[in-house]
Amino acid sequence: MKKIEERGDMRVRGKMTYAYEKVRQCRKLNTLWLSAEEVTLTTVLSSRIPVRNRKRLNMFFIFYLFTFSLVALLFLLWKVKKGGVEEKELSKLNLNGPHNHFLGEYLNILELRDKTKTIKSLQKWSKIYGPIFQLNFGPFRFILLNSPNYVQKLLSSSEQAHLSKSFVYNACKPFWFDGLIISKGDKWKSRRKLLNHIVTFKSLHSYMQIYNRESLSLVNKLDQHFSIDISKPKPIEVLLMTSSLNVIMEAAMGADISKMTSIGDKSFVQCVNTCMSIVVTRILNPWLMVEWIWKLHPMSKYGMEEIARGKEYVRQTMKNNKEKKMEESSENEEKRSKSLIEDLQQAGLTEEEITGEVFTVISAGYETTATTIHLLLFLLSLHPAEQERCRQEIDNVFEDQELCPGGNLNSAALGKLKHLEKCIQETLRFYPVVPVFQRQIEAKLELEPGLVLPSNTIVTIFPQGMHMNPEYFPEPQKFKPERFCIEEVKARHPFVYIPFAAGPRMCLGYKFAMMEILILTSRILRHFVVSSNDSWDNLVFLPNITLKPETPINFRFQKRKLLNNNN
Numbered sequence: 196m197k198k199i200e201e202r203g204d205m206r207v208r209g210k211m212t213y214a215y216e217k218v219r220q221c222r223k224l225n226t227l228w229l230s231a232e233e234v235t236l237t238t239v240l241s242s243r244i245p246v247r248n249r250k251r252l253n254m255f256f257i258f259y260l261f262t263f264s265l266v267a268l269l270f271l272l273w274k275v276k277k278g279g280v281e282e283k284e285l286s287k288l289n290l291n292g293p294h295n296h297f298l299g300e301y302l303n304i305l306e307l308r309d310k311t312k313t314i315k316s317l318q319k320w321s322k323i324y325g326p327i328f329q330l331n332f333g334p335f336r337f338i339l340l341n342s343p344n345y346v347q348k349l350l351s352s353s354e355q356a357h358l359s360k361s362f363v364y365n366a367c368k369p370f371w372f373d374g375l376i377i378s379k380g381d382k383w384k385s386r387r388k389l390l391n392h393i394v395t396f397k398s399l400h401s402y403m404q405i406y407n408r409e410s411l412s413l414v415n416k417l418d419q420h421f422s423i424d425i426s427k428p429k430p431i432e433v434l435l436m437t438s439s440l441n442v443i444m445e446a447a448m449g450a451d452i453s454k455m456t457s458i459g460d461k462s463f464v465q466c467v468n469t470c471m472s473i474v475v476t477r478i479l480n481p482w483l484m485v486e487w488i489w490k491l492h493p494m495s496k497y498g499m500e501e502i503a504r505g506k507e508y509v510r511q512t513m514k515n516n517k518e519k520k521m522e523e524s525s526e527n528e529e530k531r532s533k534s535l536i537e538d539l540q541q542a543g544l545t546e547e548e549i550t551g552e553v554f555t556v557i558s559a560g561y562e563t564t565a566t567t568i569h570l571l572l573f574l575l576s577l578h579p580a581e582q583e584r585c586r587q588e589i590d591n592v593f594e595d596q597e598l599c600p601g602g603n604l605n606s607a608a609l610g611k612l613k614h615l616e617k618c619i620q621e622t623l624r625f626y627p628v629v630p631v632f633q634r635q636i637e638a639k640l641e642l643e644p645g646l647v648l649p650s651n652t653i654v655t656i657f658p659q660g661m662h663m664n665p666e667y668f669p670e671p672q673k674f675k676p677e678r679f680c681i682e683e684v685k686a687r688h689p690f691v692y693i694p695f696a697a698g699p700r701m702c703l704g705y706k707f708a709m710m711e712i713l714i715l716t717s718r719i720l721r722h723f724v725v726s727s728n729d730s731w732d733n734l735v736f737l738p739n740i741t742l743k744p745e746t747p748i749n750f751r752f753q754k755r756k757l758l759n760n761n762n
């Protein structure tokens with residue numbers, strides 16, 4: 196018994212040392228990437244609860260056990276008593292699903308809460324249960340749509356009542372307030388219009404400078420990274436995350452991240468990341484969705500401290516922007532495209548609302564693109580012929596003065612990177628980096644005659660379920676960019692491939708992301724031949740809001756000899 200306890204202690208201590216080490220490494224690179232568990236551990240550390248103080252840990256355990264039992268009991272009572280109209284209507288549909296019995300709620304939770312199994316379980320159930328099935332997650336019943344026809348019915352509906360996000364998104368409220376991803380009704384409509392600024396032709400055109408500058412800086416950093424101990428394969432995710440963050444920070448906040456001073460001992464990046472990790476922990480522990488339990492949890496206080504720090508950063512950036520504007524000549528001001536913050540200020544949003552929207556755009560926009568580049572490079576490492584095909588296309592573009600004047604790719608160049616674009620699309624088929632999204636419908640939705648979802652149903656979409664279905668994508672386990680040639684795309688159902696969602700609430704940053712990924716990846720492949728000895732089959736993904744490999748992927752980057760080394 197004593198041995199088991201000691202082993203348990205060692206595990207916790209090992210994990211804490213790992214978390215500490217990761218924080219240290221990330222700080223060096225001015226970023227932070229922590230899993231929710233690591234945040235929990237660092238939260239415990241920062242609350243100064245020593246590991247050896249077993250009594251204190253035992254108290255935590257008793258607290259959890261007590262609250263869990265209490266919530267479970269309340270839920271059982273509620274379920275027995277409720278059986279409301281909507282619940283009865285749903286039950287009448289007799290939908291299939293795993294552990295579809297009285298204790299099912301708890302068994303689903305056990306599988307979904309283990310983050311190493313969440314994605315695998317969803318994949319398994321999508322295969323077994325087909326176009327529509329139900330999942331019980333604690334007291335909540337989620338309906339999963341897994342067929343393009345049903346998905347189209349939901350996502351293409353422009354009825355306000357079908358556009359609302361589920362209550363699960365409330366976990367993000369302390370950080371995003373009523374930001375675009377969460378908001379609903381007229382507020383969502385007006386905010387969507389306002390944030391559309393990011394994707395107007397003029398704005399996207401002005402971001403080309405930012406993408407090009409950042410891609411050069413990334414290549415230099417990769418060069419340094421791989422010049423030390425050349426033969427050793429190394430992870431690159433922190434470098435990719437930092438670059439992607441620089442891009443979105445400059446576009447959204449007009450801020451140069453390298454010039455931002457740290458508030459306390461944390462950068463803005465660390466602050467956004469910590470908030471996101473806290474959100475995931477809360478979502479995967481449904482009892483933490485109960486407001487009063489959440490307020491008692493140490494992570495809640497920690498989260499509020501982070502958001503205060505985040506607000507201070509936004510305030511600092513607004514002040515800097517104002518000073519910059521005053522120094523700028525009116526001619527320069529006209530040339531410069533306004534940052535999102537300036538637009539939001541002009542529209543009369545409060546400081547809290549601006550912080551919410553900025554946090555929303557930054558957290559929606561940097562990890563998604565960085566992870567896509569990361570996985571794309573991994574897939575191209577495993578498929579050298581596809582990598583070479585991309586490189587030929589890239590070399591042609593970089594060596595054409597009209598497409599790459601002064602060493603910077605222009606918008607016309609992006610239209611020529613057709614094969615690379617297909618590889619990105621195929622990567623997002625394998626790994627839609629936003630693995631799950633949800634709606635909570637406020638009016639009935641007819642999926643087909645006789646199959647009507649009652650109002651208040653929580654509808655979940657897990658794109659990978661359709662993306663890996665051989666009926667829609669033959670040989671789904673094979674990396675085949677040619678699936679995205681025009682003829683095949685036209686022949687497919689328009690709602691079968693949805694990494695960016697679809698319909699009125701489709702990803703706002705779709706074009707922004709594609710342009711960034713094309714430019715950053717093409718510059719990398721121009722300068723390096725990328726390989727990896729890691730195995731595809733051993734990859735385990737964690738659902739950290741965006742998909743994240745559990746352990747870093749290691750790469751080898753071999754520098755190419757270029758005739759024209761300027762670009």
Ligand code: HEM
Binds near residue numbers: 628694696
């Ligand atoms: C590969 C990159 C990306 C992927 C796969 C992706 C995917 C998605 C998905 C699936 C949604 C729907 C989420 C939901 O319904 O809950 C979404 C929404 C959103 N995305 Fe992205 N995204 C990416 C990049 C970006 C970027 C770069 C930005 C910002 C510049 C961005 C901003 C947003 C916003 C603001 C929404 C909310 C839209 C609304 O509710 O009206 N995304 N994204």
